[in-house]
Amino acid sequence: MSNLSSEEKKILAFLEGDLPLTESPFREIAGELQVSEEKVVGIVKRLLDRGILRRVGAVIRHRKAGYSANAMVVWRLGGEMVDSVEEIIKKYPQVTHAYFRRIYPGKWEYNFYTMIHGKSDEELGLLIRSLADDLRCDDFRILRTVKELKKTSPVYLKRGKEDYEKNRKI
Amino acid sequence: MQEIRKKLLEILQFDFPISVEPWRDIGDKLGMSPGEVLKLVREMKENGIIRRIGGIINKEKVGYRSTLIAVKAGAECLDGVAEYLNSLVAVTHNYLRDDEWNLWFTFNYVDESEVEDLIEKLSTFPCVEDIMNLPSERMVKIDARFR
Numbered sequence: 001m002s003n004l005s006s007e008e009k010k011i012l013a014f015l016e017g018d019l020p021l022t023e024s025p026f027r028e029i030a031g032e033l034q035v036s037e038e039k040v041v042g043i044v045k046r047l048l049d050r051g052i053l054r055r056v057g058a059v060i061r062h063r064k065a066g067y068s069a070n071a072m073v074v075w076r077l078g079g080e081m082v083d084s085v086e087e088i089i090k091k092y093p094q095v096t097h098a099y100f101r102r103i104y105p106g107k108w109e110y111n112f113y114t115m116i117h118g119k120s121d122e123e124l125g126l127l128i129r130s131l132a133d134d135l136r137c138d139d140f141r142i143l144r145t146v147k148e149l150k151k152t153s154p155v156y157l158k159r160g161k162e163d164y165e166k167n168r169k170i
Numbered sequence: 171m172q173e174i175r176k177k178l179l180e181i182l183q184f185d186f187p188i189s190v191e192p193w194r195d196i197g198d199k200l201g202m203s204p205g206e207v208l209k210l211v212r213e214m215k216e217n218g219i220i221r222r223i224g225g226i227i228n229k230e231k232v233g234y235r236s237t238l239i240a241v242k243a244g245a246e247c248l249d250g251v252a253e254y255l256n257s258l259v260a261v262t263h264n265y266l267r268d269d270e271w272n273l274w275f276t277f278n279y280v281d282e283s284e285v286e287d288l289i290e291k292l293s294t295f296p297c298v299e300d301i302m303n304l305p306s307e308r309m310v311k312i313d314a315r316f317r
Contacts, residue, residue, distance in 0.1 A: 002231045002232065004232070012225065012227060012232070015224050015225030015227070016224065016225065016227060017222075017224060018222055018223060018224055019223045019224050021208060021211060021212050021215065021223075022208075023191070023193065023204065023205075023208070024190060024191060025192065026190060037190045038190060041188055041189055041190055044188050044225075045188050047225075048188070050231075051228055051231060052227065052228055052231045052232065053225045053226065053227060053228065054226040054227070054228050054312075055186075055225070055226050056186050056188060056224070056225045056226070057182055057183050057184070057185075057186035057223065058179070058182035058183050058186065058220050058221075058222070058223045059183075059220070059221045059222045059223075059224075059226070059314070060179065060183065060219055060220055060221060060314075060315075060316060061218055061219060061220075061221050062314070062316060064217070064218050064219045065179075065219055065316055067316065072265075072267065072274065085310055086310055086311070089310055089311050090311070093313075093316070093317065095311065096311075096312070096313060096314040097311065097312050097314070098309075098310035098311040098312075099238075099306045099307075099308065099309055099310060100306065100307045100308040100310065101238065101304040101305065101306055101307060102303070102304050102305050102307060104302060107302075108240075108302060111307075112310075113238070113304075117316075141269070143267040143268065143269045143271070143274070144267060144268045145265050145266075145267060146265075146266040146267055146268050146272075147265070147266040148264075148265055149252050149255075149256060149264040149265060149266060149275075150255070150256045150261060150262070150263065150264035150275075151262070151263050151264075152262050153221070153222055153224070153262070154227070154229065154262045154278060155259055156227055156229055156232050156233075156234050156278070157227070157232065159259060
């Protein structure tokens with residue numbers, strides 16, 4: 001957990017939501033914190049430099065932007081590929097997320113996960129084929145999206161105690 | 171106009187100016203007034219291409235972790251399980267997939283016990299046959315920006 005001032009926390013909570021689509025989007029939060037807009041902008045830049053913010057900008061709905069064929073493809077990658085995956089995955093902007101994850105020996109041995117987005121089923125199929133060649137891996141499983149049940153932006157700073165209790169107790 | 175929209179969407183994702191008047195800076199690049207930029211941005215927000223304009227927080231740096239959880243569930247109570255999961259703030263993505271492991275969701279948490287409690291609760295649904303907790307062991311790429 002990084003050391004954050006209360007000002008920084010408030011600015012992060014503000015940025016977790018939607019930037020107001022007004023002429024001066026930082027005016028409101030600056031007023032709340034009783035500092036200048038320039039100061040807010042400076043703090044945002046520092047949060048980016050420190051890596052606490054990955055980026056600031058637009059998050060798009062890829063389905064609406066024409067990427068209608070989406071799948072999670074899981075791979076059973078051999079040890080020899082583990083070090084070269086970064087280079088390979090970097091070449092594919094259509095792969096938005098790639099992670100190594102825990103395996104369950106004897107039950108689920110796919111160790112590498114990719115989220116792939118294509119503009120058609122055909123394009124998605126070609127992408128997967130090309131990726132399989134590059135990763136030199138034929139042991140994979142395609143899990144196509146049947147339905148998006150929920151997709152929301154995460155809430156960390158603004159999460160209330162109630163939410164926390166709700167998650168815990170259940 | 172289509173070209174301008176495309177270019178704007180690219181700037182908004184890859185090169186958003188951190189400044190007091192971001193719409194003016196973007197407008198300078200596109201040869202538009204800040205008001206015209208703002209109008210287009212509002213339009214794209216309304217028609218749903220833009221989900222959000224804001225910050226993407228590195229969750230580890232604010233004390234959170236997240237995991238992917240796979241559930242093998244029968245049709246009888248699938249809706250109930252999905253509805254329950256969707257009600258949790260900590261579940262940000264929840265997908266039905268064409269596999270025997272048919273429900274996949276992400277869960278973010280502060281304390282490992284939250285994951286244990288969740289799995290215990292999910293096991294009480296009669297149609298849930300099996301659950302796998304699949305925490306990340308190494309992140310290779312995360313970049314959901316499209317040109």
